[in-house]
Amino acid sequence: MLYFVSTPIGNLADMTYRGVSVLNEADVIACEDTRHTLPLLNRYGIKKQLVTYQKFNEAAASEKIIEMLKAGKTVAVVSDAGTPLLSDPGAYLVKALLRENLPFTLVPGANAILPALTLSGLKTDRFSFIGFLPEKNSECEALLASYEALPSTLVFYCAPHDLEKTVARLFKAFGDRKAVAVKELTKLHETRYEFTLSSFPEIDERGEFVILVEGGESKKELSELPVEEHIALYLSEGLSKMEAIKKVAKERGVPKSSL
Known part of the structure; x- marks a missing residue:
């Protein structure tokens, strides 16, 4: 079984009870950077084998994780902070897990x-x-x-x-x-x-x-304005006249020369 585990984004006390339990029970923890993950593990007295899983080695690391899962190991995947896959690695691994029909879940928790x-x-x-x-x-x-x-x-x-x-x-x-x-x-x-x-x-x-x-505002609503008001709206937002005309032309689907 593979668990994606959310970790604190700053305050280590935000780690969930379930998250600690899953990390304790895992055979292997895959993390982006051990320097970020070790302080959390040390805080909760967790000592496990760590492997690197980051965007620079996603393909190779995913293959190794798949092999571990097929060998019957339990793997936990964490990011440096927050929930995996949210601007962090993990999407490649999810696709591999689905392709191999291997079970996985998320232990929810912190995100920014x-x-x-x-x-x-x-x-x-x-x-x-x-x-x-x-x-x-x-x-x-x-x-x-x-x-x-x-x-x-x-x-x-x-x-x-x-x-x-x-x-x-x-x-x-x-x-x-x-x-x-x-x-x-x-x-x-x-x-x-x-x-x-x-x-x-x-x-x-x-x-x-x-x-x-x-x-x-929706483009439909803006396009219903008179052209002069549409341009004036963007001028009031700080755009130059040329920038405003270019934007209005794009939203109305007409050439700039017609405005």
Whole structure:
């Protein structure tokens, strides 16, 4: 049997009783980095064989895990923090398990998405988790364009060194919207920042961030506006006239020269 086990995102006391029990009973624990996993195991007195499972060796590591399972071993898979597969390795292994018809389950627990939503003050009835943005600008722009008109709250992960760049990309894609950044969730220096995408405040960038952005309006509703109002809407959000016209033309499916 294979167990994906959620682990704390900062506060080791957030580990669940069931999670500790499963790790204690496993023959092998597959982890991204032993330096992150060992403090947790030491906290709960767990001593097990550790193997590496990360995005750089997913294929080879998955094959080894499959062999262990077929040999009758119980394997637990953890990420450095939070729930496996949520912006962490594991998807390749799930496909392999399904292909081999091997049993697996999840021991639920901590993740950064839901606590950040709870603290955000934005709508929580519908949300879309995007995770980390792609490095390439073309890929990033294409990805964000697909979420532009969704009315749901958008949730992003962000490393500290990418914070200003990420907010600038979000502003370029969505215009000026309400946003919230939460850092160091569950830790001593947990902090919440509220701002708009056009006026990102000066903040201490140390720590891991979750950025949440309010949802947009449907393109159908926007296209029903008079053209002048449609363009004025984006001008009010801080876009240049050319950027606003380009965006309106794209949403209405007409050439820029017609506006």
